Structure formats: C-alpha cells, structure tokens
Amino acid sequence: MGTRPGRGTANRGGGRAGTRLRRGGVAMAGGGPRRCRRLEADAARAVLGAADTLLFDCDGVLWRGEAAVGGAAAALGRLAAAGKRLCYVTNNSSRTRAAYTEKLRRLGFPPAEPRHVFGSAYCAARYLRQALPLGAAAYVLGSPALAAELEAVGVPHLGPGPAALPGPAPADWAQAPLDPAVRAVLVGFDEHFSYAKLCQALRYLLRGGPDCLLVGTNRDHRLPLEGGTAIPGTGCLVKAVETAAQREAFIVGKPNRFRYQQFNIGLPSSPTVQRNSSSSALMPFSSTQTLETPCLYSNNRAYCLSVLPEY
Amino acid sequence: MGTRPGRGTANRGGGRAGTRLRRGGVAMAGGGPRRCRRLEADAARAVLGAADTLLFDCDGVLWRGEAAVGGAAAALGRLAAAGKRLCYVTNNSSRTRAAYTEKLRRLGFPPAEPRHVFGSAYCAARYLRQALPLGAAAYVLGSPALAAELEAVGVPHLGPGPAALPGPAPADWAQAPLDPAVRAVLVGFDEHFSYAKLCQALRYLLRGGPDCLLVGTNRDHRLPLEGGTAIPGTGCLVKAVETAAQREAFIVGKPNRFRYQQFNIGLPSSPTVQRNSSSSALMPFSSTQTLETPCLYSNNRAYCLSVLPEY
Incomplete structure (x- = not known):
C-alpha cells in the first residue's frame, strides 16, 4: 500500500551492511534506499555540517517515557x-x-516552539482543513489532543471519549443518529476505541461513500513500552476501520510524505528523489515502527547517526 | 492469506456465466471453481437426488432477521x-x-437437533479442545454464546463482556494481571470489543509467543442488515488483533475447511479436491460475505439453487 515503507524509509534491518558509497565526502547508506548504516564520527560531522535543519523523532529516540535518552539533550x-x-x-x-x-x-x-513540532494530530488537522469543504465535520476516533488540534484549525468534530451502543440489538445500532455535517472519519490513537465507535465510523463511511474521507494518523502497529512489553498502536484501529469499510485510509504520519511537504524547509516533495539532489534537512528517526536504532534520513537515504547514543 | 476465499468458494459475481459443463447428468458451474451459476429445475433435481445430506447457510439464506425467507421452510x-x-x-x-x-x-x-448445527462458536470450541493442552484456557473476545460453547466442551475461558483499562496510563495497561493458564486468544463477534480487550489480547500473545494460539471464528467484514445498511463484522476485530500481534489467525469459519472436516459426512478433506471425486453433501450457501444469491456447493463447485426462492 502507498503508505507502507517504501523508497527512502528504513527497514528493520538497520544494521545490515550494504555497498559503501561516497558522495561529497559523506559515507552513505548503500544497497538501495531501504538500507541504512552507521555514520561514524567524521562522516556524521560532514553530514551535519551540510544541514541547516534537523528533524527529530521523539518517543524512543529523544526520550523513553519520562526520561531523556542519555546524552540526547546535550x-x-x-x-x-x-x-x-x-x-x-x-x-x-x-x-x-x-x-x-x-x-x-x-x-x-x-x-x-509549537511551530517546530510536527505531530500526527496537527498534521491530520492541517490535512482535513485543506481537504474538507468549509463547515464539514470529522467523526474522530482519537484523543482529546487530536480534538484540540482540529479545533485549533477550525475543523468541527465529534467522537472523542467513550461511546456506548445505542441499544441491545444490531437494528438499534444501525439507527443511531448521524451528524449530517460529517464528511470525514479520522482515526488516531484512541484508548476508548470500541465496537460502538467502529460501528458509527462504518455508518458514516457507508453514508458518504467516496465523499466521506477516511484518514489515519499513522500505521504504527504497536507502542513499545519499558521492559520490552508493548500495547497496540493506532495501526490496529485504522486496520479495523479499513476492514469494515473495505477502503484504504489516507495516512498523514510517517512514512507518508504529506507531513514532509508541509515543512517547507527544503525537503524534496516529489515522490521520486534523485540521488544527486541536495537537501538542507536531516531527520534522525527511529527505524520505522521499531525503536531499534536511531536513524538519520537525507534525500531518501537512511543513516544511523552515532552522535545520538545507542540504547 | 490461507483463510481467504480460494478454490471452492464463491466470489461475489455469483451470477456470472461460465462454460457449462456436464458430469453425471448434472449441470455444473463452469469457468473454474470460483464461479457459480443457477441450477434450473431439472438439473437441480438431479443434483439433489444424488445428495443424502444438505448443508444450509442460515442468516440471509433461510431467514432475514426474524422472518423466514419466503418458501424456504416449505x-x-x-x-x-x-x-x-x-x-x-x-x-x-x-x-x-x-x-x-x-x-x-x-x-x-x-x-x-443441536448436532445438526455447525456454528462458528461451536467449531471454535471444538478446535480449541483439540488444539489446547488439558487445562489451558482461552482469552475470549466474544459473546456469551461463544463462552457457552467453550464451557460445553470443557475449555476454560475468560474475557466475555465489557472490560475497562486498568488505569490512566499505558504503563498501567501493560501491568494488568494475566491469567497464567491462558494459551489461546479467540476472536469472535464481540459488541464489547474495546481497546482494553485488544491490549489484553496482545499481551497474552506476546507472553506466549507461538505457544499462544490465535483463533478467529470468521473473517466476515460486515453483517448486512435490513434496509441495505450494515454493521462491522468479526473480520474487523480479527484484523485489529492480527495487526497488533503481527500474526495471522487460524479461522474456523467459512470458507475454512476445518469445519467441513468435522462433519464426517462424506466431504473430501484434502485441500485439493479432484474434479471427478464424488460427494454426498451439498451446501446451499450465500455467496461469501454477501447475501446476493443462495448458492449450492458440491465438491468445490458452486451452484445457484433455484429450489430456494430468490430474494
């Protein structure tokens, strides 16, 4: 699917060696754009020297829970x-x-400052503000933060918080009121996700057909926690709605390019990035959907960045 | 995936014509095993005359809601x-x-009699009784009926009914008690499906690894209701758990063959059925996951059966 990791995203084999290439004195990830390798000190300095903007992943890269990763702040x-x-x-x-x-x-x-932070809640709100007609509302499976970002950009919404089925039988569930203004279903992380909300999301999507957008904040299937355990991620909820609706959601979060196009800080916006193009932005990220290795992306090339501590 | 409709299951184009073949005087579905066509009166009598057992789908085929399909009972x-x-x-x-x-x-x-009914709750219970070690329990996302069928075959279980997250933060959710006896997660239709239950299901699957079974009753993505509307089906819930666990569930319901192997009524049990094999069982079914047309299956061949009324 279009939102899966593709060109320019790191795979899980972050440490796999590829052919070492050199361009402008910088050690590059070899073996194609889906591989990355560690940048040692000199190369890291060269890469960083060429950049004027650095984009950092946060959870698991800069901090773990409420503790900063050692050395990251410095x-x-x-x-x-x-x-x-x-x-x-x-x-x-x-x-x-x-x-x-x-x-x-x-x-x-x-x-x-808030304008330096590109969270998927903010990006989803920005996307819906662009994509929805004026006054159209979003049915939201998500958090109060997602609702707040929608409010901040002026997108009416309903849905956050717990919901109960409106009666004992399926016939009751299919007759619950629908808001006539809803023209989008937005799925983010929702600790109150339930069959009742899934049912209502499907009903909006069936009512609107292609005129009702289906948007997800991301496809992360798990959120890793301390101690090696994990909880289900937003991707599970997106997949449940997609399965009911038999439609693919538009994903605003990593590794989708929509977010990067918003930055307007020199990242190429075309889907295919030329190897010899230049960029002024570098992104230290965790590898996609795992916390194995901090990575540095540049021009669809992935690096492991040794200036951030391993963990 | 192995549980998707494959050989011997009807596709949605139930009315599409294929090459008409004849074997033993019976008009057969042509154009490959995924097509079906209507059996007119003479051919239907020939097919029925050769069968001693008939397997009927129920919801949408014999009845719709609380009303029998006209003529079906007769x-x-x-x-x-x-x-x-x-x-x-x-x-x-x-x-x-x-x-x-x-x-x-x-x-x-x-x-x-109950022994003539093969519901996915019963089949799941039978499967788990065979697959689980003695005393091992199932964590169930499902209905009281699913729990009752597990009880009837002696499989301990927990899970049915509403569940709440055990605290305000993800760290709390990942520390809720786990039953040491659980060795399977069973996903059926669950109107109380919630993030809390999805979280607990993932934790059992992560704890047990491959020693914890993941079983689904079926992959139906929607349940059609009167008036052309629909509610989300069990397949959405199965997909959410599969996405979290990054594992494929074993599905006991249609079109999986496990159920048919249980019948012991003459259906071939090998995955590949020879075209010239004989069968004494015929199955009037709705086409997979839709209510378009009553179909009759025989030896991986699908027929539309005109002795049942159209609707």
Whole structure:
C-alpha cells in the first residue's frame, strides 16, 4: 500500500551492511534506499555540517517515557548552539504541539516552539482543513489532543471519549443518529476505541461513500513500552476501520510524505528523489515502527547517526 | 492469506456465466471453481437426488432477521420428507447451537437437533479442545454464546463482556494481571470489543509467543442488515488483533475447511479436491460475505439453487 515503507524509509534491518558509497565526502547508506548504516564520527560531522535543519523523532529516540535518552539533550543543545534549526516529528496523536514543547523543556532539550513540532494530530488537522469543504465535520476516533488540534484549525468534530451502543440489538445500532455535517472519519490513537465507535465510523463511511474521507494518523502497529512489553498502536484501529469499510485510509504520519511537504524547509516533495539532489534537512528517526536504532534520513537515504547514543 | 476465499468458494459475481459443463447428468458451474451459476429445475433435481445430506447457510439464506425467507421452510420441509439429512452452517458466533435449533423451530423449518448445527462458536470450541493442552484456557473476545460453547466442551475461558483499562496510563495497561493458564486468544463477534480487550489480547500473545494460539471464528467484514445498511463484522476485530500481534489467525469459519472436516459426512478433506471425486453433501450457501444469491456447493463447485426462492 502507498503508505507502507517504501523508497527512502528504513527497514528493520538497520544494521545490515550494504555497498559503501561516497558522495561529497559523506559515507552513505548503500544497497538501495531501504538500507541504512552507521555514520561514524567524521562522516556524521560532514553530514551535519551540510544541514541547516534537523528533524527529530521523539518517543524512543529523544526520550523513553519520562526520561531523556542519555546524552540526547546535550547533543541537541550543541546542534542548536551551532545554529541548526531543530524540529520534532512524531506519529503520536495523543499529544498537542504545546504538550511536546513543554516536554522538551521539562527534559532539558533546547527551547522549542509549537511551530517546530510536527505531530500526527496537527498534521491530520492541517490535512482535513485543506481537504474538507468549509463547515464539514470529522467523526474522530482519537484523543482529546487530536480534538484540540482540529479545533485549533477550525475543523468541527465529534467522537472523542467513550461511546456506548445505542441499544441491545444490531437494528438499534444501525439507527443511531448521524451528524449530517460529517464528511470525514479520522482515526488516531484512541484508548476508548470500541465496537460502538467502529460501528458509527462504518455508518458514516457507508453514508458518504467516496465523499466521506477516511484518514489515519499513522500505521504504527504497536507502542513499545519499558521492559520490552508493548500495547497496540493506532495501526490496529485504522486496520479495523479499513476492514469494515473495505477502503484504504489516507495516512498523514510517517512514512507518508504529506507531513514532509508541509515543512517547507527544503525537503524534496516529489515522490521520486534523485540521488544527486541536495537537501538542507536531516531527520534522525527511529527505524520505522521499531525503536531499534536511531536513524538519520537525507534525500531518501537512511543513516544511523552515532552522535545520538545507542540504547 | 490461507483463510481467504480460494478454490471452492464463491466470489461475489455469483451470477456470472461460465462454460457449462456436464458430469453425471448434472449441470455444473463452469469457468473454474470460483464461479457459480443457477441450477434450473431439472438439473437441480438431479443434483439433489444424488445428495443424502444438505448443508444450509442460515442468516440471509433461510431467514432475514426474524422472518423466514419466503418458501424456504416449505422447501426444506420437502427435502426432509424426501429423506435428506439437513444440516446448518453459520459464521455467526453470537448464537449457540441450541439457539439455532430453537430459531429453526420458531420459523417453521423442519425439526433440527443441536448436532445438526455447525456454528462458528461451536467449531471454535471444538478446535480449541483439540488444539489446547488439558487445562489451558482461552482469552475470549466474544459473546456469551461463544463462552457457552467453550464451557460445553470443557475449555476454560475468560474475557466475555465489557472490560475497562486498568488505569490512566499505558504503563498501567501493560501491568494488568494475566491469567497464567491462558494459551489461546479467540476472536469472535464481540459488541464489547474495546481497546482494553485488544491490549489484553496482545499481551497474552506476546507472553506466549507461538505457544499462544490465535483463533478467529470468521473473517466476515460486515453483517448486512435490513434496509441495505450494515454493521462491522468479526473480520474487523480479527484484523485489529492480527495487526497488533503481527500474526495471522487460524479461522474456523467459512470458507475454512476445518469445519467441513468435522462433519464426517462424506466431504473430501484434502485441500485439493479432484474434479471427478464424488460427494454426498451439498451446501446451499450465500455467496461469501454477501447475501446476493443462495448458492449450492458440491465438491468445490458452486451452484445457484433455484429450489430456494430468490430474494
């Protein structure tokens, strides 16, 4: 599917060696755009020197839970002092941009403003504001933060919070009121996800047909927690709605390019990136949907960045 | 995936014409095993005359909601009077076999016994009784009927009914107690399906690894209702759990062969059925996951059976 990792995204075999290439003195990931390899000190400095903006993944890369990854805050402090613009990218749709800037401050990272944070809740709200006709509303399977980002851009919404089935029998469920303004179903992380909400989402999608958008914040299938355990991610909820509706959702989060096109900070926006194109933005990310290795992306090339500590 | 409709299952184009073949005087579905075509009167009598057992789908084929399909009860009455053994097959995991026999009686169908009803709840219970070690339990996303069928075959279980997350934060959710006896996660239709239950299902599957079975009653993605509307089917819930666990569930319901192998009524059990093999069982079914046309299956060949009324 179009939203799966493709060109320019790291696979899970982050440590697999490929052919070592050189371009402009920078050690590059070899073996195609889906591989990445570690940048050692000199090469990392060369890569960083060429960048004026750095995009950082957050959960599991800069911090784990409420603890900053050792050395990460100091590393970012040095980068900020060197004049780099630092931005933050996350698939987590449960926090607003303001909550992220507050967390960065609390954990000792360089000061950030909400406009430097690109969370999937914010990106989904931006997308819907562009895609929906004026006054059209979104039925939301998601968090209060997702609702807040929709409010901030002026997209009416309903849905967040617990929901109960409106009666004992399927015939009752299929007769619950539908808001006539709803023209989109938006699926983010929702701890209150339930059959009742799935049912209502399907009913909006069936009523609207192709005129009702189906949007997901991301496809992460699990959220890893401390101690090696995990909880289900938004991708599970997106898949349940997609299965009911027999439609594919448009995903705004990583690795979809919609978010990057919003940054307007020099990232190429065409789907196919030329190997010899230049970029002024680099993105230290965890490898897709895992927390195995911090990675650095540049021009659809993935690097492992040794200036961030391993964990 | 192995549980998708494959050889011997009807596709949605139930009315599409194929090459007409003849074998033993019987008009057969042509154009490959995934097509079916209507059996007119003479051919239908020939097919029925060769069968001693008839397997009927129920919801949408014999009845719609609480109303028998016009003529269906009379047709089955004639078949029973002609000495045919009538059996009933359903993917609905929300009713016990006893509930189905009672419904058959209530709607005027020939008398049936629970042993003539092969619901996906019963088949799942039978499967788990065979597959689980003695004393091992199942964590169930499903109905009281599914729980009752597990009890009837002696499989301990937990899970049916509403569930709440055990605290406000993901760290709390990942520390809820797990029953040490659980060695299977069983997913059926569950109107109380929730993120809390999805989370617990994933935790059992992560704890047990390949030693924890993942079983689904069926993959029906929607349950059609009167008036052209629909509600999400069990397939949506199965897909959510599969996405979280990154594993494929074993499906006991149609079109999986496990159920048919249980019947022991002459159906071939090998995955590949020879075209010239014989069978004494015929199955009037709705086409897979739709209610378009009553179909008759025989030896991996699908027929539309005109002795049942169109609707």
